[in-house]
Each structure stands twice: as C-alpha cells, then as structure tokens.
Amino acid sequence: MYILLVCFLIISFIFIISGESFILYFDKNAKDNYSVVDSFFIGLCLIGALLNIWSLFLPTDVFSLLFVSLLSLALFFIHSKHFISKLKAGVSLLKSEKIFFVVTIIAIVSVLLFAVINPQNYDTYLYHINAIQWNEMYRAVPGLANLHDRFGFNSSMMVMSAAFSFNAIYDQYIFALSAIVFLVFFIWLLQLIYYKKGVTGMIAILFLYFFTQLYAKNISSPGTDLIPNIFVAYILFSLLFDTDSLNKKYLLFVVVPFFGITFKLSIFPLVFLGLIALYQKHQNKRFAFTQLFTVGSFLILPWLVRNVILTGYLIYPMDTLDFFNFDWKVPKENVIATKNAIYNWAKVPMRNPHEVAKLSFNEWFSIWWKMAIFKTRCFLLLAVLAPVFYGLYLLISKKERKKAVLFFVIVAYLGLAFWFFSAPDVRFSLAFILVLALFPLFILQPLIDKIKNVLYPIVIAFTLFFFYTFLQEGYALFQHDYRKETDLSYLYLPEDIYFIKEKRFIKYKDFTVKSTDNQDFKIYAPSIEHAQCYDKFPCTPTFDYNINMKGDDFQDGFKYGK
Incomplete structure (x- = not known):
C-alpha cells in the first residue's frame, strides 16, 4: 500500500503541474476558475498525448516516466510562486475542514483496498498486460493488430499504463493509474456532497453508489472502461452543476473530450461541448479555429498515427476509413469480423x-x-x-x-x-x-x-451506507487475495501479477515465426483450457499461421500472408 501511495503522489504531481501550467499559458486571466481537479484531468490528457507522441519514436518505458517527471519539475520551478500559494491555500482549507479531511482519508483507504487486490478485469489477463509490454519494449509496431486484433484497439490507456507501470523501479507492475483517477473523482464527488448538499449532493451520492457497483472491480486493473466513464461524468456534471462553466473554464471542455476519444470512441459526443466552448470563448472565429486545430492535432493526431501503424486504418476497427495500402494493413475481412x-x-x-x-x-x-x-x-x-x-x-x-x-x-x-x-x-x-x-x-x-433541512440528513445517511458497502466489498476482495494474517507484504507492495499466473498453472504452446533473415522467433499462446496470456511475452490468445514477420525483429512488425 505504501508503494501505491507513492505512485499516487508521483502521478498526481505530474498531472496537476502539467494541467495548471497549461491553464496559466492558455487561459491565465481565468486561472482561478479552474479547480485542482480540473487541472488533474487536463494534465492527464496532455501527458497522455505527449506519451502517444513519444511512443511513435521510442518505447514507453521508465525513460518516458523520467521525461514527464523532469518536465513537471521544471514547470513547477518556473511557476513556483503560483504552486506554493495554491499548496498553502489547500493546506489551510484542510485544517479548517477537519471533518472533510477525515472523510478524504477514509476515501483514500477505501480505494487502496481495491487498488492492492489482483486485477479483476478479465481482459487484463487476456491482452492488456501484453499490450502494455509491447509499448514498454518497442515503439509502435507496424501491423501488431495482425498478431491479435485487440492489440489494434489502441486505447491511450495502454500507452499511459506502460509509462506509469513502475515496472523497472519495483520489478513488477503497479497498476496505479485507474486507482488514482478514480480516487480524485471520488473525492470530487464527496466534495459536492459535503459542500453543495441539497439536490447536487443527492445526485452525487446516487451516482457514486451505482457507478461503483459496476466499476469498483476495475480500480486495480489497467482496463479501458473506468477512466472514459469518469471523463463523461466529470464533464457532464461540471456543466450541469455550474451552467456557466463552458465560458469560465473552456479548456476543460476542449482538452478532456478531445483526448478522451483516444481512450474510448464511445465518448465522442463530448467533443461537441468542446466545439461549443471554443465558439463561445473567442469572438475571433479564425483564432478559435486555429486553436482548435492546434490543440486538437496535439491531442488526437499522434493517436491516429498510432492507429495507422498498428492496423493500417485511421480508426480501428472501422473498415470504412480505409485510406492506406501498407503491407502491414490488417485484411479488410478480418477488420469487419472484429467489428461485428x-x-x-x-x-x-x-x-x-x-x-x-x-x-x-x-x-x-x-x-x-x-x-x-x-x-x-x-x-x-x-x-x-x-x-x-x-x-x-x-x-x-x-x-x-x-x-x-x-x-x-x-x-x-x-x-x-x-x-x-x-x-x-x-x-x-x-x-x-x-x-x-x-x-x-x-x-x-x-x-x-x-425541504433541504430534511434532505441533507438523508444524503449523509446514504453516504455512510455507501462507505459501509464499498469498504465491505473491498475488504472481502482483499481477504481473498491476502489470506495469511502473518503476511504483511501488501503494506509495502501489492502481489506481483507473475505469481497469479503461477498459481493457476498456466500452460503455453510456442510457435515459431521466421524473420526476413531466416532467424527463428517464438510466439506463445495459452492452451485452450486457459485462454488468457497473463505476462507471457510475446503472447496471443490464438495463433494464426498466416502471420509473418516483416523484418529482422519484432520492431519491424507483422503482416498477414506472404
């Protein structure tokens, strides 16, 4: 748990500093309109876009983490007065709001319980871990989707999880990204419940309760469903609870939706809010279009380029966007089959x-x-x-x-x-x-x-009930993974994903593919009764004998057929 807290702090520092610096540059006059949570989400998107660019040229590994960390430190020192004043204001607020401080501590402990358990998402073992490993070991690999169609889905979550895996530091994967994003969103909703009260508090606690019922088990996984849904809720609630927010903090509504679609295409409708925010903000429409093109290109273009490299298509698996004829392109019939x-x-x-x-x-x-x-x-x-x-x-x-x-x-x-x-x-x-x-x-x-005076005790009671059920579920999952009372290793570090594989006695078959210089390379596939790849690398749930290497090693990519 201690290491998870350290990872939370590192990730939060990088995202908040990056987001705040971006706001100071692009919307300095309205900087006070943006909260720390706004900065966190904006920074997440900016760092994610930067890592997508990095992944086109270099593996997304510990050096990418070092790069964004040093960049954040440099930005902190450049704007040190601003950040120190914000930090002092935050500490003063916590001192004056002791009850909310205690609630926040309980929230952190609750999320840590879920974060320390073994990943519960089936797809994490099916392909997420392998996708992360491809990003760690290689820059974007041409035709990787030929090896397995899910490697072509290209969610930015996989690139960011590779950068923030902390694998090179702790010699095991620390899947902290989903957990810290959920924790920040969790605390934001608790803030609405505590300070706004009334209808806003009721909506916040009801949403939190039903949302966690579905997604709580995703907190410890590098899955692609949790964070995009948090984006959706945060953007829409920000607009609903502060109807002037499109004007007051337009960058939030531009950056998060535009980058959000690189996590999951299903949140595409949010982009319209970004367009509206830009239109309302700038009287000079030419300048608005220029800013849209510049920011949009930075956030989305690297992801589109990655799509083309991994699959041969601009967006995968959309066979209608077929503009290229690279030799690594996934056959159209395979794309249609995946989509269907x-x-x-x-x-x-x-x-x-x-x-x-x-x-x-x-x-x-x-x-x-x-x-x-x-x-x-x-x-x-x-x-x-x-x-x-x-x-x-x-x-x-x-x-x-x-x-x-x-x-x-x-x-x-x-x-x-x-x-x-x-x-x-x-x-x-x-x-x-x-x-x-x-x-x-x-x-x-x-x-x-x-009837606000009657409603508020109901909201508080329901919040306490939520904490009870949330902690109860988290503790039950925790006990399942850490049964030995004498084993306190979890207090320092979560269980290594490698040992989960060993417990299940996963058996693999190996297949040989030849490089263009006639060297043998092995690719693994789990036996039929196991199906999932875990951390065996390189691995595909099903091996296709039509797959061939394009060059002398895996970095050169894969193609379908001769």
Whole structure:
C-alpha cells in the first residue's frame, strides 16, 4: 500500500503541474476558475498525448516516466510562486475542514483496498498486460493488430499504463493509474456532497453508489472502461452543476473530450461541448479555429498515427476509413469480423456472434432487455425519457440556465444513442445512462430545496451506507487475495501479477515465426483450457499461421500472408 501511495503522489504531481501550467499559458486571466481537479484531468490528457507522441519514436518505458517527471519539475520551478500559494491555500482549507479531511482519508483507504487486490478485469489477463509490454519494449509496431486484433484497439490507456507501470523501479507492475483517477473523482464527488448538499449532493451520492457497483472491480486493473466513464461524468456534471462553466473554464471542455476519444470512441459526443466552448470563448472565429486545430492535432493526431501503424486504418476497427495500402494493413475481412464480433457480443454476450448477427432487431433486443437487471432497465427508461424531463425543466427554470442544460441533455443523449447503436454493453457507457437517469432530480431542485433541512440528513445517511458497502466489498476482495494474517507484504507492495499466473498453472504452446533473415522467433499462446496470456511475452490468445514477420525483429512488425 505504501508503494501505491507513492505512485499516487508521483502521478498526481505530474498531472496537476502539467494541467495548471497549461491553464496559466492558455487561459491565465481565468486561472482561478479552474479547480485542482480540473487541472488533474487536463494534465492527464496532455501527458497522455505527449506519451502517444513519444511512443511513435521510442518505447514507453521508465525513460518516458523520467521525461514527464523532469518536465513537471521544471514547470513547477518556473511557476513556483503560483504552486506554493495554491499548496498553502489547500493546506489551510484542510485544517479548517477537519471533518472533510477525515472523510478524504477514509476515501483514500477505501480505494487502496481495491487498488492492492489482483486485477479483476478479465481482459487484463487476456491482452492488456501484453499490450502494455509491447509499448514498454518497442515503439509502435507496424501491423501488431495482425498478431491479435485487440492489440489494434489502441486505447491511450495502454500507452499511459506502460509509462506509469513502475515496472523497472519495483520489478513488477503497479497498476496505479485507474486507482488514482478514480480516487480524485471520488473525492470530487464527496466534495459536492459535503459542500453543495441539497439536490447536487443527492445526485452525487446516487451516482457514486451505482457507478461503483459496476466499476469498483476495475480500480486495480489497467482496463479501458473506468477512466472514459469518469471523463463523461466529470464533464457532464461540471456543466450541469455550474451552467456557466463552458465560458469560465473552456479548456476543460476542449482538452478532456478531445483526448478522451483516444481512450474510448464511445465518448465522442463530448467533443461537441468542446466545439461549443471554443465558439463561445473567442469572438475571433479564425483564432478559435486555429486553436482548435492546434490543440486538437496535439491531442488526437499522434493517436491516429498510432492507429495507422498498428492496423493500417485511421480508426480501428472501422473498415470504412480505409485510406492506406501498407503491407502491414490488417485484411479488410478480418477488420469487419472484429467489428461485428464486438457489436454482436455487446448485444447478446456469451453467445456465438455469428448467430447473433442473424437475429432481427426485435429478436436481439428482446433477449438483451431480458438479460438486463432491473435497476439497469429503470436507468435506461429514465435516460430515454430525458427530452421529456427537459421539457418540464423549461417550464420551471430561469432563462439564463436553459441553454447550458440543453447542451447537457443533447450531448448526453447523443452519447446514449452512440452507445446503443455501436456496442450496447452497459459497462461501456454507464456514465451517459446514469447522468441522464438522475437528471429528473435536477429538475425538481426548486421543490427539493424547500425541504433541504430534511434532505441533507438523508444524503449523509446514504453516504455512510455507501462507505459501509464499498469498504465491505473491498475488504472481502482483499481477504481473498491476502489470506495469511502473518503476511504483511501488501503494506509495502501489492502481489506481483507473475505469481497469479503461477498459481493457476498456466500452460503455453510456442510457435515459431521466421524473420526476413531466416532467424527463428517464438510466439506463445495459452492452451485452450486457459485462454488468457497473463505476462507471457510475446503472447496471443490464438495463433494464426498466416502471420509473418516483416523484418529482422519484432520492431519491424507483422503482416498477414506472404
């Protein structure tokens, strides 16, 4: 746990310093409008974009971590007066708010319980760890998606996890990125509950409760679902709870959505908020377009280049964006098969995707709806009815707030539609569903404010109940992984992922591929009964004999066929 705390501090320092420095450069006059949490998320995106650029030329390893650390230190000393004054203000606030300080400590301990357990995400063992290893050992590898289609998904999470794995320092993987991002978001929601109270506090605690029910087990994994959904919730709630925030802190609404799509395409609708924020901020539209092009290119272009290198396509697996003819390009039929498998598995999981593809809309939707649990159905119905609730809102709201709330509803509703018609698995986009489902509470604010004195004890009681259930689940998972009462190694360092593999007696087959200079290279695949790769490298869940090396070593890439 101690090492996890150290990693939390290092990552937070890098993100906050980078975000604050960016704000000081691009929006200095409005710097006081941005919170530390805003800076954290902006910095996360900027560092992620920088690492994507790095990965085009060099492996994303300990040297990339050293680079961003030194860069952050340099920025800290350049703006030392600003950061020292902010630090003093933060310490003074914590001293004056002793109750919230205690709540924050409990939140940190709670998240640490989840962070120290073995990764619970199935895909982490299937391909996440191997994808991270490819990023650590090599720069972007041409045609890597030919080896295994999931290596072509190219989420920035894999690049950032490689940079922040701390593997070279501790000789094992420390998956701290999801945990620290969740912790910051967790504390932000607790702040809303503690200070805003009323309807805002009620929405925050209800969202936190149902959100963690689905994603809590992702805290210890380098998965690609948790952080994008946090992005969605943070951006939409920032707009809903402060309807002037598009004007006051436009950089947040530009940077996070634009970079967010490099984590997961499902959050694409958030980009519209960035466009609106830029349009409203700058009277000179030419300057707005120039800034959009500059910032957008920095955030997205390296990711697009990586897509082309890994797969041969601009966005994978979208076979319609087929503009290139590199010899490493994944065959179009394979791309279509991957795309259909994702979509059909999301519609009816645990069933043959080819069979699902033959079902009509009514047939698969009926199965999909029956498989959804009761609370998910309720959330979906409330989310679908969001336009109706907005109509009610128009009748009772103040004029100056209507536009911002309209933007909130439109973008969230677009996110809901994008999710449903692309890959309708709830874990991909729960944030869009939940924020819309809780929107009716926001509408009832004038009524609920009249009983605020009654509501606040209810919010506090529900918050205590949440902490109880959250800690209980975390402790149960913790006990499962650390059963020996005398084994206190977890207080220093989480269990090594390598030993998890050894406990399961994973067996591998090895396959030989030849380089262009006729040298033999081994690629591993787990036996059928095991399926997952764990940390065996290089590994693919299924080996395709049509795969060939393009050059003298793995860095030169892979191609399909001769």
